[in-house]
Amino acid sequence: MKIISIIGTKDTGKTTLVTRLVEKLSQKGYSVGTMKFSHVHFDLADKDTGKHRQAGAKIVVGTGKETFILWDHPLDVENVISTIESYDEIDFLVMEGFKSSRFAKISVSSLKDNYTIRQVDVKKLNDEKMDELVEIIEKRSYGLLQDLNCKKCGFESCADFSQAKLQGLAPEVDCKSQFKQALLEVNGKRIPLNPFVQNIIAKTITGMINSLDKDSDDIDTIKIVLHNKD
Numbered sequence: 730m731k732i733i734s735i736i737g738t739k740d741t742g743k744t745t746l747v748t749r750l751v752e753k754l755s756q757k758g759y760s761v762g763t764m765k766f767s768h769v770h771f772d773l774a775d776k777d778t779g780k781h782r783q784a785g786a787k788i789v790v791g792t793g794k795e796t797f798i799l800w801d802h803p804l805d806v807e808n809v810i811s812t813i814e815s816y817d818e819i820d821f822l823v824m825e826g827f828k829s830s831r832f833a834k835i836s837v838s839s840l841k842d843n844y845t846i847r848q849v850d851v852k853k854l855n856d857e858k859m860d861e862l863v864e865i866i867e868k869r870s871y872g873l874l875q876d877l878n879c880k881k882c883g884f885e886s887c888a889d890f891s892q893a894k895l896q897g898l899a900p901e902v903d904c905k906s907q908f909k910q911a912l913l914e915v916n917g918k919r920i921p922l923n924p925f926v927q928n929i930i931a932k933t934i935t936g937m938i939n940s941l942d943k944d945s946d947d948i949d950t951i952k953i954v955l956h957n958k959d
C-alpha cells in the first residue's frame with residue numbers, strides 16, 4: 730500500500746485535493762483509502778453514537794451497511810496504517826494532514842519539507858494537471874517503511890530508498906519487505922519482518938492450523954492476539 734499525504738494550512742483546499750485524487754486513482758482501477766488528521770473531536774454530536782460517547786463509552790462502534798470504530802484516544806499513525814493493511818487490500822492511502830510524517834507529500838500551501846514532492850494551487854489544477862499529479866504520485870510514493878534496511882530494493886537503507894523515490898530517481902523500484910504474508914505487532918508497534926521471515930511464520934502457523942483439521946485451501950486470514958497478562 731502506497732501512501733500520499735496532502736498537507737497545507739487551513740482552508741487551502743486539502744479536502745478538495747483529497748477527493749479529486751481519490752476519484753482519479755479509483756478511475757485508474759486502484760483501491761483507495763483515506764485517513765484524516767483532526768485537532769478536534771469528530772462530529773457525531775447529534776447521532777446516537779455521539780450520545781454513547783458523551784455518556785463515557787471508551788469505544789463506540791457503528792455497524793450496519795458500514796462500520797466505524799471510535800476510540801477515545803489517538804492511535805499512533807503507523808499503528809493505524811498497519812491495522813488498515815491487515816484488514817483490507819488498499820493500493821493507495823491518501824492522508825489529509827499529518828504534516829510531520831515521513832511519507833510523500835503534496836502541499837497545497839507554502840508548507841514544505843524534505844518529503845514534499847509537489848506544491849500545487851488547487852484552484853489551478855485542471856484535469857490534465859490532475860493526471861500529471863497522479864503519475865507523479867504513482868512513481869514517487871511508497872508505503873510504510875520500518876527501517877529494516879534489508880537492502881533488497883538495491884538501496885543501502887530505507888532512508889536512501891525513500892529519498893530516491895521522493896526525488897523521482899527510482900520510479901520503478903518498490904520496497905521488497907512490505908506486508909505480504911505475515912504481520913507482527915508487539916505492544917501496538919509493528920515489528921519489521923523481511924519476506925523470508927514472513928514466509929516462515931505464515932507456513933508455521935498455517936501448518937499448526939492444518940493440524941487442527943482445517944483445510945489450508947479455505948484459509949484466507951489467520952489472526953492470533955496474545956495478551957501477556959496474568
Ligand code: SF4
Nearest residue numbers: 879880882887904905
Ligand atoms: S527493501 Fe524496503 S525494507 Fe529493505 S531497504 Fe529497501 S525500503 Fe528498506
